[in-house]
Amino acid sequence: MKKLALHWKILIGMVLGIIFGFIMNTIEGGKGFVTDWISPFGTIFINLLKLIAVPLILASLIKGISDLKDISKIKKMGLRTISIYIGTTLVAIIIGLGIVNLVKPGTGMSADTIEKIKAKYENSTDVTDKLTKATAQNDAGPLQALVDIFPSNIFQSFVDASMLQVIFFAMFVGISLLLISEKKAKPLMDFFDSLNEMVMKMVDLIMLFAPYAVFALLANVIIAFDDTEILLKLLVYALCVVGGLVLMIVFYLFLVAVYTKKSPMWFLKQISPAQLLAFSTSSSAATLPVTMERVEEHLGVDKEVSGFVLPVGATINMDGTSLYQGIAAVFIMQVVWPEGATFSNQLVIIFTALLASIGSAAVPSAGMVMLVIVLESINFPAELLPIGLALIFAVDRPLDMCRTTVNVTGDATVSMIIAKSLDKLHEHPIEKNWDDNYDKVK
Ligand code: ASP
Numbered sequence: 001m002k003k004l005a006l007h008w009k010i011l012i013g014m015v016l017g018i019i020f021g022f023i024m025n026t027i028e029g030g031k032g033f034v035t036d037w038i039s040p041f042g043t044i045f046i047n048l049l050k051l052i053a054v055p056l057i058l059a060s061l062i063k064g065i066s067d068l069k070d071i072s073k074i075k076k077m078g079l080r081t082i083s084i085y086i087g088t089t090l091v092a093i094i095i096g097l098g099i100v101n102l103v104k105p106g107t108g109m110s111a112d113t114i115e116k117i118k119a120k121y122e123n124s125t126d127v128t129d130k131l132t133k134a135t136a137q138n139d140a141g142p143l144q145a146l147v148d149i150f151p152s153n154i155f156q157s158f159v160d161a162s163m164l165q166v167i168f169f170a171m172f173v174g175i176s177l178l179l180i181s182e183k184k185a186k187p188l189m190d191f192f193d194s195l196n197e198m199v200m201k202m203v204d205l206i207m208l209f210a211p212y213a214v215f216a217l218l219a220n221v222i223i224a225f226d227d228t229e230i231l232l233k234l235l236v237y238a239l240c241v242v243g244g245l246v247l248m249i250v251f252y253l254f255l256v257a258v259y260t261k262k263s264p265m266w267f268l269k270q271i272s273p274a275q276l277l278a279f280s281t282s283s284s285a286a287t288l289p290v291t292m293e294r295v296e297e298h299l300g301v302d303k304e305v306s307g308f309v310l311p312v313g314a315t316i317n318m319d320g321t322s323l324y325q326g327i328a329a330v331f332i333m334q335v336v337w338p339e340g341a342t343f344s345n346q347l348v349i350i351f352t353a354l355l356a357s358i359g360s361a362a363v364p365s366a367g368m369v370m371l372v373i374v375l376e377s378i379n380f381p382a383e384l385l386p387i388g389l390a391l392i393f394a395v396d397r398p399l400d401m402c403r404t405t406v407n408v409t410g411d412a413t414v415s416m417i418i419a420k421s422l423d424k425l426h427e428h429p430i431e432k433n434w435d436d437n438y439d440k441v442k
Contacts, residue, residue: 006207007272013211014218014280029161031223032191034417042280045213048206052199054158056162057311058170064307064427065174067188072168072176075287079417081309085317086354090365092248092319093353096326097346099244114335114391115220121134121226123392128387130365134372137359141236163285163315163362166395171308196303203293204434207273214280221397230394237331238395244323244408252413260420270298271412279410282400284314285362287408295412300429301419309418313411314362320406321367322357324399327376332388333404337380345378346364353404368396 004012020038024030068074079353122126149164151157157165177185225231231238253264268275274291281287292310295301302310329349333341356370372385380388419425 004211006210007269007276009278010214010255010273010280012105013214014276017215017218017311018222020215021083021219024219024278025223025225031328032416034219038049040216042213042216042220043219044097045206045209046281046283046286047288048209049281050161050291052202052206053163053285054161054166055195055201055305056292057163057166057204059192060292060303061167062174062177063189063194063196063301064304064422065171066177066192067304069178073177073422075173075438077308078205080313081422082420084417085291087312088251088319088410088414089317089322089354089357090350091325092249092323092410093350095247095251096241096244096353097349099247100327100330100334101346102177102242103236104334105240107333107338107349109233109335113230113255113389114201117233117390118387119232120230121393121436122386123269124390124393127386127389130374131385133369134376137369138352138373138376151177161285162328165312167308167311167315177283199289200293200432201434202297203289204432207290208294208434210273210277214249214276217280221401224397227394234392234395235394237327238399240331241324244327245320245402248319248323248406249409251365252409255413256416260425262416267299267413267416270294271409274408274412275405278404279401280395282364282404283362284318284404284407284411287404288314288362291310291408291412297429297431299412299416300426300440301415302426303422305419305422305424306415309415313414316356316358316406317414318360318362318367318403319410319412319425320403321360321370322353323354323406324367324403325356325371328368328371328392329353329374329378333380334389335391336384336387340378348378349374360406364404365396365400367400368392 018107021034027033065074068077101209148162148167151162151165151169152168154165156162157169161244177188223420253267256267257264270289271294274287274294277290278284278287284291288310291314292306295306295310296303326349328342330346333345356374358369360366360370368389372389375388376382376383416425
């Protein structure tokens, strides 16, 4: 498999994992085998990616900012990034609402199916867990999210992997380094430069394991599906979400082609390993190191831009999640609270889904927790919330995989646009391989 491109190796791993999962589903004891002996390898892979996320953000952002050598550029980059992120998220929500109102996936659902879904999921711990998490998030004051960005103990932020706190700290360090004399700043800048190189090498090394890890991750996803009947009943709803997500990808390709003048196919090819990992892990945070590596070394975005735009994007820019929330909220209303699906409520959804995209953690199924908050914002009857979540639960995992792929693609697209606008998009990026220096040390 030496000559095969990485994305092909990962794809083969995924397909084999899916087939293996289906086979294990039919064999007695197969599910237990996957859980005990296969799935841990997926967990190890995700752990390794998470392990390097904090040092990577720290090193690349401090290095990036101190390299910019110009505070006004940082301001420009920050404002542009946030504005474009808000813009693309609004497009996503509007696409989602357009589709769900056009197709109306919730109107034809039979009472029998609703009863079946209710019986199966309404009181399941998966659903009640999400409701509890949402209540905890909702009970916080209006400015709590802002307060949470400023850490009082950076080591605690590292331990908790609080992305926004780490980003804030790195920017604070980067800007302060810019404001001291070059001579005094140099040792620390060299240190972070070296740290950055080392962590990027770790990404290359971890990626050697990716094709095997996705096999484990997907086999594990497949064994979790048990009720194909319910899955089929939710097919129209799921297709609405997937259709919207595909449109979103087309929108990104359009932006890349028009603004950076790069070929959309080339963009997809370069970013595909990150997309495939986003799909397999359902976590933009876990995918972040790979997204950074692909964007810098394959798409040609300068570190100064990617170091800021990507970690911020992984945390606050979730176009796929917002699109999904728009569709899921209206779908649930169409089924259990049709009188609520008014135009004014949908305007509120646009606003709250935008905020939810900023507030959602970049981990599996976070979008479903924030969906509760979106629904509460339109005074969705509280007693119907468990039924609402039960309705969409069965297909949440595959949709999570798809929306995470879009979240990551959106971040990569915006980083290219920002890089182009600041003249920081390189024509010929330098690709580094894990074994570039291997001959010297083996
Ligand atoms: N899993 C998504 C992500 O990490 C968030 C979500 O939509 O649940 O980007």
